[in-house]
Amino acid sequence: xxxxxxxxxxxxxxxxxxxxxxxxxxxxxxxxxxxxxxxxxxxxxxxxxxxxxxxxxxxxxxxxxxxxxxxxxxxxxxxxxxxxxxxxxxxxxxxxxxxxxxxxxxxxxxxxxxxxxxxxxxxxxxxxxxxxxxxxxxxxxxxxxxxxxxxxxxxxxxxxxxxxxxxxxxxxxxxxxxxxxxxxxxxxxxxxxxxxxxxxxxxxxxxxxxxxxxxxxxxxxxxxxxxxxxxxxxxxxxxxxxxxxxxxxxxxxxxxxxxxxxxxxxxxxxxxxxxxxxxxxxxxxxxxxxxxxxxxxxxxxxxxx
Numbered sequence: 001x002x003x004x005x006x007x008x009x010x011x012x013x014x015x016x017x018x019x020x021x022x023x024x025x026x027x028x029x030x031x032x033x034x035x036x037x038x039x040x041x042x043x044x045x046x047x048x049x050x051x052x053x054x055x056x057x058x059x060x061x062x063x064x065x066x067x068x069x070x071x072x073x074x075x076x077x078x079x080x081x082x083x084x085x086x087x088x089x090x091x092x093x094x095x096x097x098x099x100x101x102x103x104x105x106x107x108x109x110x111x112x113x114x115x116x117x118x119x120x121x122x123x124x125x126x127x128x129x130x131x132x133x134x135x136x137x138x139x140x141x142x143x144x145x146x147x148x149x150x151x152x153x154x155x156x157x158x159x160x161x162x163x164x165x166x167x168x169x170x171x172x173x174x175x176x177x178x179x180x181x182x183x184x185x186x187x188x189x190x191x192x193x194x195x196x197x198x199x200x201x202x203x204x205x206x207x208x209x210x211x212x213x214x215x216x217x218x219x220x221x222x223x224x225x226x227x228x229x230x231x232x233x234x235x236x237x238x239x240x241x242x243x244x245x246x247x248x249x250x251x252x253x254x255x256x257x258x259x260x261x262x263x264x265x266x267x268x269x270x271x272x273x274x275x276x277x278x279x280x281x282x283x284x285x286x287x288x289x290x291x292x293x294x295x296x297x298x299x300x301x302x303x304x305x
Contacts (some may be wrong), residue, residue, distance in 0.1 A: 020194055023136025025081045025109065027205055028179075029153040030072040031141070033129050034230065041069060045150030048199070053141075055201040055302055067291070071133075073209040074122065078109035078179070103181040115235045121212070122164035122179060131156040131184070131270040135204045139197030144187060156184035184234055208294065213242050215285055215300035218271050223278045226302050228285065230269045232295070241270030242295060249291030252276065253284045280304050 029043050047057050064070040086103030111118065131154030134142040143152035160182040169175040197203075211232045221225040230242035243266060252259045252274065261276040281304060287297035 005108075010104055022142060022192065022194065022257040023138045025083060025107070025134050025142075026077050026137045027135035027207070028078070029133040029154075029204070029207065030074065030125065030130050030134065031133060032068050032070075032156065033131055033156055036066065040153060042154075043195075053195065053200045053202075058200070058202045058204070058207070062207060063293070071207075071209070072125075073204075073207045074111075074179070075118070075208065076111040076114050077205065079112055081107070081109040083107045086200075102185075104185070105187065105189075106180065107135075107157075107183065108178065108180045111177045111179065112214055113174055116166050116175075116177075116283045117233050117235055118177050119164045119166050122162065122177075126162045127160055128162075129156075129159055130154070132258045135207075136194075137205075139200070139203060139205050141195040141197075141200060142192055142280055143195070143205060144191050145193050146186075146191070152195065152218040155187045155192070158182040158184055210296045211242070211294060213292065213295040215297065215302075217300075217302045221283075221304045222302055223280065225273050225275045226278065226283060226304070227267075227271055227273045228300075228302060230292075230297070232297075242292070243270060245272060245276075245292060249288055250274075250297075251286045251288050251291075253286070254278060254281060259283070278304055 033040060036043055043053070047053065058071075061069075061071040062073070082106060084106045088103050089100040090097040091100055092098075133154050136142060141152075142155075144155045145151070158181070163179070165178045167173070167176050167178065186273055194280065214231050214233075216229040216231055217227070218229055221227065230245060231239040232242050234240045245264070245266070247261055247264045250264075252261060259276050259278060261274045263275040265273050265275075267273060283302045284299055285297075285302060286299040287295070
């Protein structure tokens with residue numbers, strides 16, 4: 001055994017007769033390990049209400065304006081998952097194997113018929129200090145406990161190991177995206193804890209994160225109305241139009257002053273026209289605090305000549 005301690009005695013080895021087993025991993029929810037204050041992100045024991053994780057709590061995490069506290073589900077369900085431990089590093093002396101270090105647990109999975117854009121989204125997080133809550137095929141949530149508080153933490157991964165890779169289709173195979181990473185050394189299987197789906201008010205297997213959304217000016221801009229598209233990145237040329245926006249979703253600012261529009265209309269081609277009293281110069285379009293549910297809009301500028 002590696003790192004044996006002097007004076008270490010025996011530990012009881014009786015397990016519960018009704019065993020709690022881990023499920024087959026089917027979905028991953030990425031979470032930064034720390035928020036902007038340096039505090040660890042976690043599910044507090046006090047977040048449960050009547051032994052259930054409330055819908056409002058989960059919705060708040062998925063739509064959290066502060067990225068350092070947000071939950072980021074990987075959109076598609078995983079197939080062909082493997083989650084196995086490498087062989088331990090050993091040194092053999094006189095035919096006896098001495099363990100030097102335990103092997104890393106490596107996770108791999110495949111997302112069938114996944115868009116190529118997903119590769120970029122996942123790989124953009126490769127250098128982030130992050131972990132995952134794992135959602136099993138039964139909808140259970142798996143995390144890790146680091147103390148006796150009852151709090152549940154995302155399971156850390158080794159920074160720099162998260163990778164996604166596209167496999168293009170052939171005449172006999174479909175397009176897919178493969179994902180892989182290594183769990184951190186602090187992830188010990190004996191510390192993994194399971195929250196059953198019955199104790200979660202949301203079906204986490206179908207949880208959706210925020211879409212990356214951007215604005216694209218179009219047509220002639222004037223002091224009485226401006227026009228633009230709202231777009232979600234897609235492998236489809238021209239990306240996808242984000243439809244259904246209303247005035248309360250957006251904020252329009254000129255010279256640091258908020259301009260209040262009188263109307264917004266959605267055009268046949270998917271663009272928007274906003275009527276207001278503008279002046280020549282730049283108009284910054286941004287997202288209202290509770291606007292554009294399901295999206296995170298990167299502020300953009302429209303120039304009126």
